[in-house]
Amino acid sequence: LREHEEFTKVKNIATIELGRYEIETWYFSPFPPEYNDCVKLYFCEFCLNFMKHKEQLQRHMKKCDLKHPPGDEIYRSGTLSMFEIDGKKNKVYGQNLCYLAKLFLDHKTLYYDVDLFLFYVLCECDDRGCHMVGYFSKEKHSEESYNLACILTLPPYQRKGYGKFLIAFSYELSKKEGKVGTPERPLSDLGLLSYRGYWTRVLLDILKKHKGNISIKELSDMTAIKAEDILSTLQSLELIQYRKGQHVICADPKVLDRHLKAAGRGGLDVDVSKLIWTPYK
Numbered sequence: 016l017r018e019h020e021e022f023t024k025v026k027n028i029a030t031i032e033l034g035r036y037e038i039e040t041w042y043f044s045p046f047p048p049e050y051n052d053c054v055k056l057y058f059c060e061f062c063l064n065f066m067k068h069k070e071q072l073q074r075h076m077k078k079c080d081l082k083h084p085p086g087d088e089i090y091r092s093g094t095l096s097m098f099e100i101d102g103k104k105n106k107v108y109g110q111n112l113c114y115l116a117k118l119f120l121d122h123k124t125l126y127y128d129v130d131l132f133l134f135y136v137l138c139e140c141d142d143r144g145c146h147m148v149g150y151f152s153k154e155k156h157s158e159e160s161y162n163l164a165c166i167l168t169l170p171p172y173q174r175k176g177y178g179k180f181l182i183a184f185s186y187e188l189s190k191k192e193g194k195v196g197t198p199e200r201p202l203s204d205l206g207l208l209s210y211r212g213y214w215t216r217v218l219l220d221i222l223k224k225h226k227g228n229i230s231i232k233e234l235s236d237m238t239a240i241k242a243e244d245i246l247s248t249l250q251s252l253e254l255i256q257y258r259k260g261q262h263v264i265c266a267d268p269k270v271l272d273r274h275l276k277a278a279g280r281g282g283l284d285v286d287v288s289k290l291i292w293t294p295y296k
């Protein structure tokens with residue numbers, strides 16, 4: 016946490032309350048001016064409206080009738096659910112989510128134009144409702160083939176595999192669209208670590224299965240990972256040689272096994288059979 020705080024500009028909100036958690040913030044977020052004098056904000060964990068006082072939140076919770084994000088549940092497996100929220104149909108929710116997320120995202124500009132985005136919110140569900148764990152946003156139409164704009168796992172849920180689940184989910188959506196995708200740049204240090212981890216795990220598994228006899232293009236078609244990201248990942252693993260002006264995969268079985276052993280946990284898997292979704296038109 017300390018390293019993050021070094022880069023913080025003028026951090027206004029120091030902590031937030033969200034569901035059963037009190038969370039220390041990492042970065043500045045441009046809340047409307049009337050919140051400038053607040054050090055703590057109270058969020059409704061379902062509609063993400065934020066308030067200055069605990070009593071306001073308590074009153075709000077009595078009348079807020081949401082028990083999950085205001086969108087379509089497009090995935091459910093066990094206690095995990097994913098909701099898709101259209102920023103145009105749920106503008107206030109989209110804006111609230113951006114204000115909240117910016118508290119943990121550094122070099123990201125906040126888009127007020129939430130109309131142009133879809134939000135995919137991951138929840139852990141129990142008998143009290145569906146509690147937000149993290150999310151990613153996605154442009155409805157991306158010129159640059161971005162399949163993810165911003166990604167966040169809320170701090171109390173980090174390092175449990177949810178980040179890789181969200182990344183895997185973004186690629187499953189790309190597969191359904193029949194497109195390759197890549198995350199919007201720049202990536203944060205934690206973002207890059209998570210992506211590198213995901214790409215490495217996915218590519219090593221396929222290389223192992225195909226005994227290395229596969230091209231970058233074929234890998235890209237199978238995974239929806241953009242060729243450049245495949246190349247940079249395999250280069251960092253020293254599995255690429257440059258021969259006669261071409262990049263070729265050289266996957267020595269021993270080297271593969273060594274990398275596979277070192278690669279992180281697989282994380283939480285996306286069960287594609289439980290994804291009910293058609294691409295945005």
Ligand code: ACO
Pocket residue numbers: 119120121163164165166167168169172173174175176177178179180198199200201202203204205206207208209210212279280281282
């Ligand atoms: N220290 C070292 N490695 C880490 C850390 C950490 N604190 N956090 C994640 N990693 C690496 C690990 O390699 C980990 O895999 P492993 O546990 O198998 O070793 C891998 O990242 C992914 O871990 P997950 O548990 O799947 O990811 P998590 O749920 O923690 O979420 C995320 C990752 C979303 C990047 C989270 O750290 C976060 O929300 N950070 C703040 C916001 C942010 O930086 N988002 C990315 C910005 S870039 C963009 O939005 C396009």
Ligand code: ZN
Pocket residue numbers: 059060061062063064075079080081
């Ligand atoms: Zn509410």
